[in-house]
Amino acid sequence: EAGVVQSPRYKIIEKKQPVAFWCNPISGHNTLYWYLQNLGQGPELLIRYENEEAVDDSQLPKDRFSAERLKGVDSTLKIQPAELGDSAVYLCASSLTSGGTDTQYFGPGTRLTVL
Amino acid sequence: GDSVTQMEGPVTLSEEAFLTINCTYTATGYPSLFWYVQYPGEGLQLLLKATKADDKGSNKGFEATYRKETTSFHLEKGSVQVSDSAVYFCALSEGGTSYGKLTFGQGTILTVHP
Numbered sequence: 001e002a003g004v005v006q007s008p009r010y011k012i013i014e015k016k017q018p019v020a021f022w023c024n025p026i027s028g029h030n031t032l033y034w035y036l037q038n039l040g041q042g043p044e045l046l047i048r049y050e051n052e053e054a055v056d057d058s059q060l061p062k063d064r065f066s067a068e069r070l071k072g073v074d075s076t077l078k079i080q081p082a083e084l085g086d087s088a089v090y091l092c093a094s095s096l097t098s099g100g101t102d103t104q105y106f107g108p109g110t111r112l113t114v115l
Numbered sequence: 116g117d118s119v120t121q122m123e124g125p126v127t128l129s130e131e132a133f134l135t136i137n138c139t140y141t142a143t144g145y146p147s148l149f150w151y152v153q154y155p156g157e158g159l160q161l162l163l164k165a166t167k168a169d170d171k172g173s174n175k176g177f178e179a180t181y182r183k184e185t186t187s188f189h190l191e192k193g194s195v196q197v198s199d200s201a202v203y204f205c206a207l208s209e210g211g212t213s214y215g216k217l218t219f220g221q222g223t224i225l226t227v228h229p
Contacts, residue, residue: 004158031215042119042204042219043159056216091159095215104217106151106159 002026004107006092012113018080021110025073025094032069033104034077035091043091049075079112087114117142117218119205125224134192136223138179138205141186146207148172148181148188149217153202162190162203195227 005024013019025032031050035043046065048056051072060067064083069075079086089109095102122137140146150162150172163172168183177192188205205220 033215033217035217040221042206042221043217044219045216048215093159102215103161103164104215105161108156108158 004092004094004105006090006107006110008110009108010111010113012115013082014115015084016081018078019082019112020076020078021090021092021112023075023077023092023107025075025092026105029094029096029105030072031095031097031102032075033093033095034067034075035093035106037089037091037109039088046077082112082114084114087112117146117207117209119207119218119220121203121205121220121223124222125226127226127228128195130197130227130229131194132227134190134195134199134225136190136203136205136225138188138190138220139186140188140205140207142207142209144209145183146209148179149206149208150177150179150188150190151204151206151219153204153222155201159204195225197227197229200225200227 007022033048034046037043047060047067049069052069067077089111091109093104093106095104118141120139147166149164151159152162153159163174165172165181171180179188179190202222204222206217
């Protein structure tokens with residue numbers, strides 16, 4: 001069974017440029033998560049989807065970040081414009097449901113560097 | 116709000132040594148507790164979990180017991196191997212509006228030498 005797929009794995013951009021990250025969750029997983037991981041820190045939730053609905057986006061900086069999950073499968077996270085402080089690893093995860101005990105499966109992440 | 120605190124790292128051990136990585140948590144309810152591991156160049160993987168007080172999670176020789184009285188979930192392994200070198204994250208998931216949201220500790224880097 002394929003795991004969570006993310007692309008690109010690495011991205012280098014200049015500040016004020018836009019950037020987008022793509023995630024394909026495990027087949028059949030209804031819940032999808034985007035996490036932000038700063039260097040030397042644990043991941044922090046940005047947004048959680050149940051099917052195509054964003055049910056928790058309270059930590060998403062909506063002035064520059066946006067996300068979508070069309071048809072309840074793939075998801076895209078966008079930053080426009082990027083700032084120096086956005087340099088981090090962006091992780092996507094999926095789980096069968098949003099149950100608190102359900103295992104979340106993580107992708108390898110996209111490492112973003114903003115110059 | 117919820118929080119997870121892990122012992123300061125990094126941790127460096129010789130092969131076959133005993134491992135303990137401390138984890139304590141703060142939560143308003145009765146969370147589920149998890150240990151995730153991140154090997155170099157790979158994504159986070161669930162190592163073990165416990166969903167209620169006194170439960171013991173175990174996998175690959177690692178164990179952790181959910182201690183409600185001390186709000187702790189310490190990770191232990193009796194004999195580490197070089198292949199255990201990785202970053203270990205303690206995490207919790209609580210109900211209510213945060214249902215499904217994982218709150219992570221800062222991670223502990225483990226290096227095992229031959």
